[in-house]
Amino acid sequence: MNKPEPRTYVIAAVIVIVSVILLVRLFFLQVLSDEYEVSALNNSQRHIIQYPPRGIIYDRDSIILVSNKAGYDLMVIPQQVKIIDSLRLANALGIDKESFRERLAEASFYSRFQPSIFYKMLSAEEYAGIQEILYDYEGFYVQPRVMRQYADEVGAHFMGDIGEVNDNVIAADAYYRMGDYAGVNGIEKYYEKSLRGKKGVKIFLVDAHNRIKESYKDGKFDTLPEAGKSLVSSIDIDLQEYGERLFVNKIGGLVAIEPETGEILALVSSPGYDPNLLVGRNRGYFYDSLLNAPNKPLFNRAINSAYPPGSTFKVVQAVIGLDENLISTSTSIPCNKYWVNCHNHPPATSVTKAVQFSCNPYFYEVFRRMVQRGYEKSIFRDSPIGLDMWKEKVVLFGFDQSLDIGLPSVSSGQIPGSDYYDALYGQYRWAFSTIYSLSIGQGEILATPLQLAHFAAIIANHGYYYTPHVVKSVGEEGKEAKYRKKYILPFKSEVYPPIVEGMKNAVNAPHGTAGLARVKDVTVCGKTGTAQNPHGEDHSIFMAFAPMENPKIAIAVYVENAGYGGTWAAPIAGLMIEKYLTDTITNKWGEERILNANLIPETADEKED
Amino acid sequence: MRKRINILKQIDWFTIGVFLMLAVIGWLSIFSSSWEGIGDSMFEPGSRQMKQAVWVGLSFLMIILVFLIDSKFFSAFAYVLYGLVILSLVAVLVFGKEVNGARSWFELGNFRFQPAEFAKIFTSLALAQLLTSFQFDLKKIKHLLWAFVIILIPVAMIILQNDTGSALVFFALVIVLYREGMKSTYLFIALAAVLLFVLSVLISPGWVLAGSAFVLLALYWLNEHDNKGFFVALIVATGIVVVLFLLKQREILNLGFGWIVTIAVLVTLLSLLPGMLRARRNTALVLSAILLGTFVYINTLDYVYYNVLQSHQRDRIEHTLGLKDDPLGIGYNVNQSKIAIGSGGFSGKGFLQGTQTKFDFVPEQSTDFIFCTIGEEFGFLGAGLVVLLFATLLVRLIMLAERQRSKFSRVYGYAVVSILFFHITINIGMTIGLMPVIGIPLPFFSYGGSSFMAFTLFLFIFLRLDANRLEIFR
Known part of the structure; x- marks a missing residue:
């Protein structure tokens, strides 16, 4: 043997010390500290999400529009699956054996231990069908979900729908998990945060095989789901239903507003669709077919179809002209058809008569005075100044604005300013003569039915408004503050009466343009319009409010490819007004005429000049 | 068999x-x-x-x-x-x-x-x-x-x-x-190197250098029992540190903390040299060499750590x-x-x-x-x-x-x-x-x-x- 070498002991000592350090550390980690034990519990818990019922949506008279029904996702944990008779379960689900295998393989591919959806959104009846046999299939269980249920087949556009969240939504909001549902359109989307409530969770302990053993700490850390808030919509569902009925076989939209509150009473877009189609398992299929259907039923024309408002826009010109003292109530302008054409009508000896007869040369002249103010000698330098002063006033009515009415993606329409024409023609290379068609609401002006209805409401109110809205009340909180705020336009109050008078005569006097909008015993004030359509027949436009003395409803109607505004849009507005104010229809002939009309271009056999 | x-x-x-x-x-x-x-x-x-x-x-x-x-x-x-x-x-x-x-x-x-x-x-x-x-x-x-x-x-x-x-x-x-x-010296050097590395990542190279300089000064004192020399050295070192700091504040000579301390201690140790040579002792020289070595090592380390090592290794x-x-x-x-x-x-x-x-x-x-x-x-x-x-x-x-x-x-x-x-x-x-x-x-x-x-x-x-x-x- 060697003589003892001291370094041997150093080395041995180091080994012993390191071993002791490891042991001490293990002792601390495993025996003394329970920090890691708690963490391990987190790792081996299973959180079962409790989905809250989504908020219910009522109409303005507390009729349920949208409620919930239970849906069931059939979940699978592949690792636990012991299949005895796959054909039996496949048959119960109505799928073939091949599809059954594929679904199982897909779930296994995602994870052997984590649950994934095997079959989406079984209805209560379908669930009942498989419930009794599900006990024989270890590894399968059912996760209840909330599905929407619509009382009626109307109102799909403003109510919107819910759909499975995509990756972007999940990335933007930590609330959502794969497979959750959220509003994708309409009120469902805009009020998602109010409607969705709060998910609850039940925590269970799982064993090494990921099977539920027991409730974690007797449910001490479980949370109950909080139901979503109910919404009261401002929509009158009867009026809505009637509006959609009148629009059968027509393309277009209408918006009706209660002027004194800004509440939207009806919001029709045609063609529409049955909202129940977009519920449950077949949502994807129907969504695609609606997306590709002719005339775009998913497109919400009431808030998104922007067309030149035509002669309805003359009312805007009249208000601004009077306010700026460019005309007085008694200004008479000859119907000189040299610059713009006109129909034959008695002379427009006042602004009231000009509105009543819808005289083109009159408003051509009014707009000329607005645009050519004479601040600059050159009309090329003068016109931009005048146009921008004009636009500044026009946008006060909500034109060129996306109105925050409680629906997502509301179109802003368009009011061109000098920057628009500078971009189009170049600076100082355009003047009044280039843009005069704006005077009669043609050309580059675009407005939606919503904007025109809002404008009609402002005129009805003689200059004030509340921002239009589709939801009157959210949960217990009532109406949102932004819809309780009254706005008063900075125009002189005396500008409104002569214009309202003109609109009254347009409907009720012998030489008016909108006789078909008359309602028995009700003074309707209205203005027709015709949007020139380069692609086909002009669009028929009408805006109105009634009764004149104490306006309860303001309305704008667009009927696409239907020709002159007085012919189709005006009578629809009349019927809507009568329906809303009296709940009866006396003008049976007019109602029949509208209901029977088919104005969809391809199949149209009835056209007006 | x-x-x-x-x-x-x-x-x-x-x-x-x-x-x-x-x-x-x-x-x-x-x-x-x-x-x-x-x-x-x-x-x-x-x-x-x-x-x-x-x-x-x-x-x-x-x-x-x-x-x-x-x-x-x-x-x-x-x-x-x-x-x-x-x-x-x-x-x-x-x-x-x-x-x-x-x-x-x-x-x-x-x-x-x-x-x-x-x-x-x-x-x-x-x-x-x-x-x-x-x-x-x-x-x-x-x-x-x-x-x-x-x-x-x-x-x-x-x-x-x-x-x-x-x-x-x-x-x-x-x-x-x-x-x-x-030779166990090598092992000590290796261990010291590891220690210096860990410390300079944990604290900062400047402080580690300052600390090393202080330890070396203490070693000198322990080794030489030269109270007078040590305190003179300490005062000299402090003086140099103060001067360099003032220069740094006036932005005349912008030296890092590690540099300042190293220079101060180095100058001090070297100032002790003549006395030591007379006594035929080389402690100050050896310590100066160690300090210089440490200085070079830590700065190299700093460079290697941030420029050679990959971020996942860091x-x-x-x-x-x-x-x-x-x-x-x-x-x-x-x-x-x-x-x-x-x-x-x-x-x-x-x-x-x-x-x-x-x-x-x-x-x-x-x-x-x-x-x-x-x-x-x-x-x-x-x-x-x-x-x-x-x-x-x-x-x-x-x-x-x-x-x-x-x-x-x-x-x-x-x-x-x-x-x-x-x-x-x-x-x-x-x-x-x-x-x-x-x-x-x-x-x-x-x-x-x-x-x-x-x-x-x-x-x-x-x-x-x-x-x-x-x-x-x-």
Whole structure:
């Protein structure tokens, strides 16, 4: 043997010390500290999400529009699956054996231990069908979900729908998990945060095989789901239903507003669709077919179809002209058809008569005075100044604005300013003569039915408004503050009466343009319009409010490819007004005429000049 | 026949017993960590545990082979075998397969094979052969350098394979050199270097320099008992520091904190020189040299740390030193591993009952993090037993090494001890958060055939040499 070498002991000592350090550390980690034990519990818990019922949506008279029904996702944990008779379960689900295998393989591919959806959104009846046999299939269980249920087949556009969240939504909001549902359109989307409530969770302990053993700490850390808030919509569902009925076989939209509150009473877009189609398992299929259907039923024309408002826009010109003292109530302008054409009508000896007869040369002249103010000698330098002063006033009515009415993606329409024409023609290379068609609401002006209805409401109110809205009340909180705020336009109050008078005569006097909008015993004030359509027949436009003395409803109607505004849009507005104010229809002939009309271009056999 | 019986009697059955216990526990852990549920059989063909079993079987055949070979073979062919393994390390760079970013595997059908694992054995043999050479003396710098050449060649090859962890293992052989007479000064320098590195990452290079300067001044005082000189020096140093700081504030001479302190202490030490020379003492000179060396070292380190190391390597170091707490990022492995081990408690959850290691919470659970399975399923009792078994094995191997008559056998024995020790400390330390995550296997435990076979071979060559110890005379 060697003589003892001291370094041997150093080395041995180091080994012993390191071993002791490891042991001490293990002792601390495993025996003394329970920090890691708690963490391990987190790792081996299973959180079962409790989905809250989504908020219910009522109409303005507390009729349920949208409620919930239970849906069931059939979940699978592949690792636990012991299949005895796959054909039996496949048959119960109505799928073939091949599809059954594929679904199982897909779930296994995602994870052997984590649950994934095997079959989406079984209805209560379908669930009942498989419930009794599900006990024989270890590894399968059912996760209840909330599905929407619509009382009626109307109102799909403003109510919107819910759909499975995509990756972007999940990335933007930590609330959502794969497979959750959220509003994708309409009120469902805009009020998602109010409607969705709060998910609850039940925590269970799982064993090494990921099977539920027991409730974690007797449910001490479980949370109950909080139901979503109910919404009261401002929509009158009867009026809505009637509006959609009148629009059968027509393309277009209408918006009706209660002027004194800004509440939207009806919001029709045609063609529409049955909202129940977009519920449950077949949502994807129907969504695609609606997306590709002719005339775009998913497109919400009431808030998104922007067309030149035509002669309805003359009312805007009249208000601004009077306010700026460019005309007085008694200004008479000859119907000189040299610059713009006109129909034959008695002379427009006042602004009231000009509105009543819808005289083109009159408003051509009014707009000329607005645009050519004479601040600059050159009309090329003068016109931009005048146009921008004009636009500044026009946008006060909500034109060129996306109105925050409680629906997502509301179109802003368009009011061109000098920057628009500078971009189009170049600076100082355009003047009044280039843009005069704006005077009669043609050309580059675009407005939606919503904007025109809002404008009609402002005129009805003689200059004030509340921002239009589709939801009157959210949960217990009532109406949102932004819809309780009254706005008063900075125009002189005396500008409104002569214009309202003109609109009254347009409907009720012998030489008016909108006789078909008359309602028995009700003074309707209205203005027709015709949007020139380069692609086909002009669009028929009408805006109105009634009764004149104490306006309860303001309305704008667009009927696409239907020709002159007085012919189709005006009578629809009349019927809507009568329906809303009296709940009866006396003008049976007019109602029949509208209901029977088919104005969809391809199949149209009835056209007006 | 007579010789055979003789050898069997001389074999150290104690070591073999410990080895077998470790191997059995290791194999069961691999089975447990890849077990997916009741349906899985322990003898499932193609499963990890069965693949490992094949390697274990092959390793046992290898053991028999080792005992059939004449023990002189290992010393006689040490350099040849070393040369061959270096060639295979070169070959793997050319023909190897890249796994997890490291090109260190040969692939033969279903089995993969890592020559770096075997390089440890043959480097150890070559080192033993070198140290046994006639008149070889580790106290001579030249001879020490030769030893380092033997060690550093495989290190370089393995670093080229991008497998830094396996390369680091070879530095454990410094323990062998220490045992065989290398000057302990070198070891102190190495330890000081590590300490300075850790401190300068933990605190800051400037403060570490200041601290070193202060320690050196204190050393001077302790060594020289020159109170007057020391206090004068202290005042001078403080004065210089104040002046340099003022210059820094006026933005005339913008020096870093480390520079200021180093310059101050250096000037002070040098100012003590004349007095010292008169007394024929060189303490101040030596200390100045040390301080300069430290200064250069720390600044180089700072550069290397931020410019040469890759960010994930920095992250691992900083995470181990507790500077970064990021349980979902770089610290994920370690945190999950600590959770798994911690949740085992005193007696564990029972075989196959671990929840953490089952559901893929712990990554690499059957290879580098195999220790988690033991910690979770067998608790402190099981994990402690494994640590104790390893410690027992190492101490026993030291005893065996010390009883060798041949220096070759002793050196080789210490090589086995050092490398096993390094693997065990780093691997277990890593799973409980004491060491940075360096991907090296736990001997006899981690899933991986070449690792198991290499460690077995490594150990049994020594047992073979040990069984023959009585036949060799110095």
